[in-house]
Amino acid sequence: MTVHKVAVIQLSPKAPNEIDSNHQRAVSYIRDAATAGADLAVLPEYHLADFAPGHDPEIRKQCANWKRYLDTYCALAKECNICVVPGSLGELHDDGTIVNAAYFIDNTGAIKGRYEKKNLWHPERPFVKSSANDSRHVAFDTPLGKVGLLICWDLAFPEAFRELIMQGAKMIIVPAFWRYTDAGDVGIKRNPKSEGDFVDAAVVSRAFENTCAVVFCNVGGPSQEGFAGLSQVAMPFVGRIERFDTSDEGMRIIELDMDILEEAEGEYKVRQDLATPNWHYGYRQ
Template identity: 30%
Template sequence: MSTLRMAAVSAPFGRDLEEDFARIGALIEQARGDGVGLLVLPEACLGGYLTDLDGAAELPPAFRVGGPEIARLAGLAGDMVVCAGFCETAGAKTYNSAVCVTGDGVLGVHRKVHQPLREDASYAAGDRFTAFDTPVGRIGMQICFDKAFPEAARAQALDGAKIVCSLSAWPTSATNRHPDPAQDRWTRRMDLFDRARALDNQLVWVASNQFGAFGAMRFAASAKVVDPGGEIVAWTEQREGLAVAEFDVDAVVDAARGGMDFLRDRRPDTYPATGGTPYVAA
């Protein structure tokens, strides 16, 4: 049995790339000092997110997956597995993307599929949810609004993910905003999605989020690690910082699925419109 120490970040990021890299470097060193093997940074932590979702927001700086900015991130990661959000340029298209790196290079990329409000005016949409192998196990990545769709995490679980890293720049409500961010309806919905997706699929859920305000956005923070039973085991609440937890991932996932195995007991023949591949328990 081996344990993995993991951390989800709540922190602010903006357009100043050097400032972003300085903050990322400090967070990586803090996590490394705490024995963390998997660090999940927020959506758009390289260059910041959109200032609003009205359809006319200026884009952040865009980078290629094979470019020097992602190589710099990998160099900072070293022997740690690090997930980070960035604006990706690929051909004629721009995506809201997440990359997973170690010092050896890029392990995986996810392009945000589900686009809230007018985010589609700024980014092209991704078209898949997959899992991939890393030194800390098989993981999936999602970005923000993706967590609101149960099929996304289910597809990754069926592809063998035992950890899903959900990177967000999730704001509080734009209308009727609650004065206490913890009680804001969109903060509460995010927390429910994080817990439900872990429980739905009996896996470990590591959810980062941006902190503070950017343009018209006020972010909900609330970075957390959720166990396969849907319980929050580490949480920043509405503060900046790291939510750190340690698991034997295989053991906790196997234990959760040892009785009622939600993946094994699916009946995809009764809901064919959702698609999906039959699951075979290990």
């Protein structure tokens, strides 16, 4: 039996001017995860700071320091012998653009994969550059097998998952910054918890329809400010394995029996069908 222990860290980032404090709490959680025997630690999207409009514009300048934080996570992964997905980082590049990027760092400190968010949430679009059609979704080899990275609103696009599993991804990791208030006034009037229903349904559906493990790590924060939490992990057959029921900061270590994926594929044959040259939906081979 192949079992991976995944530490899901629902971090609650403080004000934008507290990036170093947020980083230190993230480091502390990763150390705790390694001590507990976790193979992988996952943080949320924008875990160092919220880049939403209305916050201090000076936060953009601090995005120039992203490489320093990434290097710290690489060194920590090697020191603690644990793989790390440090949520996502807002990266300010030389041309003045900011991208929303996620990394998979293995237990030797090596970067095994990088992904720039394609499907930007609407408030991001004025100041974050999408990778759009510049590159494909790419699955990559890790000590935990073939892995794919997506970010937050990508969860709403089945096509992204399909592209990854067609390359053999068995685990898809989704750092997120997702709140109940994302439904807007109209959605909240219909159902104040609609975004929670959205996340719960999508995470489980993506696991079943792709015979893969889905690790969704959301940001935490005060519930009165619309934070949802709801970090969770799902697999086919068994559905949701673990879920944060509050928006409080914390960490949970979840054991994933990866043999379930082979059993599910044996029955559903999703990957087998997608690999057929004349597959009738015409996904890229």
